[in-house]
Amino acid sequence: MVQYSPPHFDASFGALSDPTRRGVLEHLGRSDASITALAERFHMTVTGMRKHVGVLEEAGLVSTEKVGRVRTCKLGLRRLEDEAAWIDRYRRLWAARFDELDRVVDELKREERANGPKKRR
Amino acid sequence: MDQRREGEVSPAKNHTVVERTSDCELVVTRTVNGPARLVFEAWTKAELFRRWWVPKSYGLTLLSCDMDVRVGGQYRLVFRHEDSTMAFFGTYLDVTPHARLVWTNEEGDAGQTVTTVTFEERAGQTLVVVHDRYPSKEVRDAGSAEAMPEAFDQLDELLASLGSGAETR
Numbered sequence: 001m002v003q004y005s006p007p008h009f010d011a012s013f014g015a016l017s018d019p020t021r022r023g024v025l026e027h028l029g030r031s032d033a034s035i036t037a038l039a040e041r042f043h044m045t046v047t048g049m050r051k052h053v054g055v056l057e058e059a060g061l062v063s064t065e066k067v068g069r070v071r072t073c074k075l076g077l078r079r080l081e082d083e084a085a086w087i088d089r090y091r092r093l094w095a096a097r098f099d100e101l102d103r104v105v106d107e108l109k110r111e112e113r114a115n116g117p118k119k120r121r
Numbered sequence: 122m123d124q125r126r127e128g129e130v131s132p133a134k135n136h137t138v139v140e141r142t143s144d145c146e147l148v149v150t151r152t153v154n155g156p157a158r159l160v161f162e163a164w165t166k167a168e169l170f171r172r173w174w175v176p177k178s179y180g181l182t183l184l185s186c187d188m189d190v191r192v193g194g195q196y197r198l199v200f201r202h203e204d205s206t207m208a209f210f211g212t213y214l215d216v217t218p219h220a221r222l223v224w225t226n227e228e229g230d231a232g233q234t235v236t237t238v239t240f241e242e243r244a245g246q247t248l249v250v251v252h253d254r255y256p257s258k259e260v261r262d263a264g265s266a267e268a269m270p271e272a273f274d275q276l277d278e279l280l281a282s283l284g285s286g287a288e289t290r
Binding site for chain 2: 087090091093094095096097098099100101102103104105106108109112
């Protein structure tokens with residue numbers, strides 16, 4: 001039926017399920033940062049932070065760029081916006097459908113009342 | 122899930138809630154002001170179903186709507202949007218009167234979406250829960266590109282203009 005598949009549905013939300021990764025996104029929302037700086041900020045090893053950033057990068061939420069020996073991370077918000085927009089579109093479709101359904105059900109109720117209810121209780 | 126109590130019935134539109142319950146699942150929840158048998162009827166009789174499935178504001182014309190609502194029965198909906206037509210079809214997997222409907226959506230080459238709808242009556246109102254299970258990520262990404270007609274952009278615009286009346290979250 002009329003359905004649109006959500007783009008990148010799972011990756012983003014898997015990425016957002018972790019509090020450290022949400023913290024990283026919040027931090028990058030204020031300013032770009034290197035992996036080393038993020039590791040310090042979140043009290044973890046560079047290797048650990050690299051993994052988190054990898055997950056975020058895979059989900060399109062963060063982009064990284066290596067300049068010399070420093071890998072700088074910044075927000076790659078686009079897909080998050082896409083996804084939120086997708087969900088919102090989907091909800092609006094259903095809200096609109098249900099509003100029309102209300103009318104149909106109201107009409108059925110009126111008909112039933114007019115024709116006498118078939119109560120079985 | 123927040124449940125409506127008696128006395129909360131109002132002429133205002135009920136709230137439509139969309140939740141993501143896993144990587145590949147979306148759940149839509151909505152209370153309809155009517156008994157389950159009538160709501161179920163509106164979901165299973167083609168002449169009623171076609172009146173609400175495609176909201177008027179979407180600019181789509183439903184050319185035909187065939188529904189053989191029984192286990193193993195097929196449905197087929199054909200729409201026109203401007204110059205293009207699109208067909209949506211699938212099979213009913215479960216039909217439990219006034220309680221549950223399950224169907225597949227098979228028009229993509231890339232795997233099936235399974236939709237489960239449950240109807241739960243409470244004090245004359247019916248809680249409708251629509252659960253969509255999408256195929257795997259790869260299948261879904263491939264499928265979405267194919268299944269999405271060029272009309273999608275126009276739908277976007279139409280949807281954006283639908284904004285009023287629909288609460289954000």
